[in-house]
Amino acid sequence: MKKFILLIGDIALLYASLALTLWIRYGELSHELWQKHLVPFTIVFSIWLIVFFINGLYEISKVTNDFKFYGNLIQNLITNGLLSMIFFYLILGRLGQLRPQTVLLILIVIFAILFLIWRKIFYNLISSSTLSNNLALIGINHESLLLIEEVSTKPQLGYKLKLIINPDYSEVPQKYQLVPISRDIANLKDQLIKYKINTVVTTNNPKYGPEVARYLFESIDLKIKYFNLTDFYEKITGKIPLTALERHWFLDNISKKNSSWFLLVKRIIDIFFSLFFGLIYLIFLPLIALLIKLESPGPIIYTQKRVGLGGKIFTVYKLRSMVQNAEKDGAKWAEHGDSRVTHIGRFIRKSRIDEAPQFFNILKGDMSFVGPRPERPEFVEELKKSITFYNERHLVKPGLTGWAQINFPYGSSVEDAKQKLSFDLFYIKNQSTALDISIILKTINTVFNVTLGR
Structure with a gap:
């Protein structure tokens, strides 16, 4: 959904920038003027979006608020400007079609400003506590610590760790002890309500698996999203945690592939x-x-x-x-x-x-x-x-x-x-x-x- 919102926002900005550019350039935005520019610029905008995609601008984990990210945005805008000039002057120009030199220059400047502002707003929105999912983690092992690190260092993923339930008394590193840690699995539902949890991730621990499943089932009316650790880690990182794998994972996930x-x-x-x-x-x-x-x-x-x-x-x-x-x-x-x-x-x-x-x-x-x-x-x-x-x-x-x-x-x-x-x-x-x-x-x-x- 976040990728879709980002894409729709970019498309809206592109056409809004075109409309504003035509109004600045010609002092009006007539139907005839809009129709003349619509098709060629739609082709150009499609190229721009493809360039954004292959450079990772729609990968939420890479949406950050640092100079490197904004430098990448500017580099993409320069690339798209060059590709636009090639399209208009080497392709359409040879056919005697539209060659919008001034329009293209104004468009790039306007879109660049709006684009950088939009991406800044988007980052702030997805990183804010208001829109974040409150996450509870049940069980501590090597993979769950990797998951905690991933979530805590990338707020743009949209998850805030609010609760750790540690039923087998595993050691939790000092830097993660700012999060409430509970060993009381029996009162799981009350804790999920208290910390307003809407996402629960469980480790694949056979020692307390059936017990956790029973208490999670009692909380089914809370409409919480449940994930096992392997699936959730894959969802936010794009890779599989090797030490969490067992033979049944391959039987469940690989044997049905290759139609x-x-x-x-x-x-x-x-x-x-x-x-x-x-x-x-x-x-x-x-x-x-x-x-x-x-x-x-x-x-x-x-x-x-x-x-x-x-x-x-x-x-x-x-x-x-x-x-x-x-x-x-x-x-x-x-x-x-x-x-x-x-x-x-x-x-x-x-x-x-x-x-x-x-x-x-x-x-x-x-x-x-x-x-x-x-x-x-x-x-x-x-x-x-x-x-x-x-x-x-x-x-x-x-x-x-x-x-x-x-x-x-x-x-x-x-x-x-x-x-x-x-x-x-x-x-x-x-x-x-x-x-x-x-x-x-x-x-x-x-x-x-x-x-x-x-």
Whole structure:
């Protein structure tokens, strides 16, 4: 609902800004003048909204009140201004259509002012105690502490922790003891009423699960929203808490996925995007190949073994970003500032251009455009020993990009692999055509920003 309100607010501001701009520019707002500008600016506004989306401006967890967020807003406005000029002067201008130089300039200024004010108001509204949901947490464990941290540091999520019920006397860190803590589960309903609770999250603790369920059932008339911790944590973070997972979670959430229709559409998208971007990549391949060759002797493209769907080993293709014989002492993770990476290699790795030959893997069917990134067999064997359910990321085809890649920076440790797995499992559970297209758009944006040095 919050995302919808944010989107509707932006759309209303765009058209209000256009109306105000036309009135300032022409001293009137006639029906004829409005109709003349409506269609071309509707196209432009659609582009603007897509740019806002792929840059995360509709992700509530990223709606903050700091300079970084407002800097991102301004950067998006500049990008949209440039795209608008391209549309009006390189496309419509060549057709002898509308070329609203002054109107566009005034519009950008007016919308920028209104947009920044609107986003400030929206942040204050969703962060205010008046509109926040009062949250009660039943049970303390590692995952619930992570949840408390997430809620307390991100008021824009719209939750205020009002009560902790700790029936098994688990230790609560000092910094969270400002919140009322109760061990009295028997009087749960009275406490929910006292603190005006409208959202309850319960940990998956078998020791007091039936007892909690009984007292929650007695409170059913309060019309409170109930969540188990795993589902609520997923809802506000976009990832799955690994230490809370059990086998039944996969049976409940994964076994019903991958309908034949979804897989068919996904395969069509894979073929379309790999052919489209593959042809673009071929245009720049000679230049990239020359730069690789000039800096370091050796092959331009190299191959590696990776683990795919169902644990099947396949050969992946990449542009060489390291010096020749970089792994003569065996496979190891690339690290930040790795001396084996060449200068051109740093650029193509950061911009993900080194992965471009994998369009061929997608066409072959070894990979999909979107999915968990495939790892090397040596690393998979190591990580399976350290991370429970790590092998379950192979329930779907690996991808050229994925949910983990747009939400988590490059990692080179077991802890990083855990974080990426939590995002991968979120994708596997929630995979859909809409989510795939969203990930592709955000990946394109990442490549575009890195290529331009932003």
